[in-house]
Structure formats: structure tokens, C-alpha cells
Amino acid sequence: GAVVSQHPSWVICKSGTSVKIECRSLDFQATTMFWYRQFPKQSLMLMATSNEGSKATYEQGVEKDKFLINHASLTLSTLTVTSAHPEDSSFYICSADGTSGASYEQYFGPGTRLTVT
Amino acid sequence: DAKTTQPTSMDCAEGRAANLPCNHSTISGNEYVYWYRQIHSQGPQYIIHGLKNNETNEMASLIITEDRKSSTLILPHATLRDTAVYYCIAMNYGGSQGNLIFGKGTKLSVKP
Numbered sequence: 001g002a003v004v005s006q007h008p009s010w011v012i013c014k015s016g017t018s019v020k021i022e023c024r025s026l027d028f029q030a031t032t033m034f035w036y037r038q039f040p041k042q043s044l045m046l047m048a049t050s051n052e053g054s055k056a057t058y059e060q061g062v063e064k065d066k067f068l069i070n071h072a073s074l075t076l077s078t079l080t081v082t083s084a085h086p087e088d089s090s091f092y093i094c095s096a097d098g099t100s101g102a103s104y105e106q107y108f109g110p111g112t113r114l115t116v117t
Numbered sequence: 118d119a120k121t122t123q124p125t126s127m128d129c130a131e132g133r134a135a136n137l138p139c140n141h142s143t144i145s146g147n148e149y150v151y152w153y154r155q156i157h158s159q160g161p162q163y164i165i166h167g168l169k170n171n172e173t174n175e176m177a178s179l180i181i182t183e184d185r186k187s188s189t190l191i192l193p194h195a196t197l198r199d200t201a202v203y204y205c206i207a208m209n210y211g212g213s214q215g216n217l218i219f220g221k222g223t224k225l226s227v228k229p
Binding site for chain 2: 004006034036043044045046049091093095105106107108109110111113
């Protein structure tokens with residue numbers, strides 16, 4: 001099946017610094033990728049939709065200047081958490097649209113655990 | 118996209134079939150039913166999806182009622198590795214961005 005990777009798998013950073021998370025579709029091209037955030041014991045919450053070659057679409061309540069998304073190629077989307085604070089500590093998960101044929105298919109990465117100290 | 122309702126948690130004995138129900142009474146005619154699962158601290162894993170007909174793959178079977186208002190995911194021989202949160206999602210592919218909206222899911226605990 002289709003594989004999506006994320007890097008790094010975990011990161012610890014100091015408050016005020018920025019962190020970049022990469023999401024790659026390894027064996028397929030994805031014009032659309034999605035970024036989710038998951039806090040402990042909660043479900044995944046969609047943060048933004050990333051479209052190759054255009055600006056990302058952010059969900060209500062997600063600060064676009066704080067969570068910078070770049071989708072520069074059909075296999076790579078990046079999420080940069082700028083000026084991170086402890087409340088940004090979370091599990092960040094990306095997914096890629098691998099649709100083929102008549103029905104929709106979305107594949108998820110393994111997630112990146114961010115801890116801000 | 119239609120709202121889905123799932124039990125909060127379920128237990129299943131190892132080796133037995135796990136039957137996970139999902140209610141989607143407001144599903145529209147062009148919405149698919151998707152099932153994903155998330156093992157602790159991992160990204161969600163696609164299991165199966167269907168529109169009207171029952172579906173089976175190497176992981177599970179999906180039984181959709183004739184009126185499409187509910188469905189059941191069946192893991193025929195549950196193992197300890199099937200312990201996870203299972204999400205049932207109804208989504209209209211045609212014309213939408215395709216973003217999956219996750220509810221709380223069902224936490225399945227497979228016990229020895």
C-alpha cells in the first residue's frame with residue numbers, strides 16, 4: 001500500500017524556537033496533503049489542507065502565521081511551528097490524498113511528537 | 118458529511134470475532150463509510166471502506182445495512198495487536214476536499 005513518512009518522529013524544542021516537520025508520500029504523488037493535531041486522549045483535529053503549488057487552507061481557530069505550511073512538490077509538505085510554546089506540545093500527523101479510481105483514499109504518516117519546554 | 122455514532126469502548130477475547138458497530142443515520146446517497154484505526158502513538162491506518170455493498174479485504178469485513186443507516190466492522194479473528202481506537206467516518210468524496218473528520222471512535226481492547 002501507499003506509504004507516507006514523517007520526519008522527525010519526535011522533537012523536543014525550547015519555547016520561542018521554531019520547528020519544521022516534513023511529510024512525504026514515498027511511492028505516490030499527492031496534490032493534497034492534510035495536517036492534523038492530536039492532544040492526549042483526544043481525537044485527531046484537522047488543522048489545514050495543503051495543496052501543491054498553492055496556499056494552504058486552514059481550519060477555523062488555527063493561526064496561519066504560527067503554523068506555516070508549504071507544499072512545494074507533489075511528494076513533500078512541511079509544517080513549521082513558529083515561536084513554539086508549551087501549549088503547542090502535541091502529536092502532529094500528516095496524511096496524503098492517494099486517491100485512485102472511483103473512491104477516495106487517504107494515507108497517514110506515523111506522526112511527530114512535539115514537546116516544547 | 119454525516120455524523121457517525123460509535124460506542125466508546127468494547128472488549129473482545131483474543132481469537133474471537135470483533136464486531137464494531139457504527140450508526141450513520143443521516144448518511145447521504147453519495148457518502149462512503151470509511152474505517153480507520155489508530156494504535157497508540159501511531160498515525161491512523163486505513164482498514165476498509167464501502168458505499169452500499171458489503172466489502173471484505175485481508176484485514177476486515179464491512180457490513181452495511183440495506184438502508185445504509187448503520188454498518189459493522191468485523192475483525193474475524195482478533196489478536197492483541199488489534200487493540201486500538203477504531204474510527205468510522207462517513208464522507209462524500211465527490212466535490213469535497215476529502216478531509217476526514219474524526220470523531221471519538223471506539224476503543225477496542227483485545228484480551229488474552
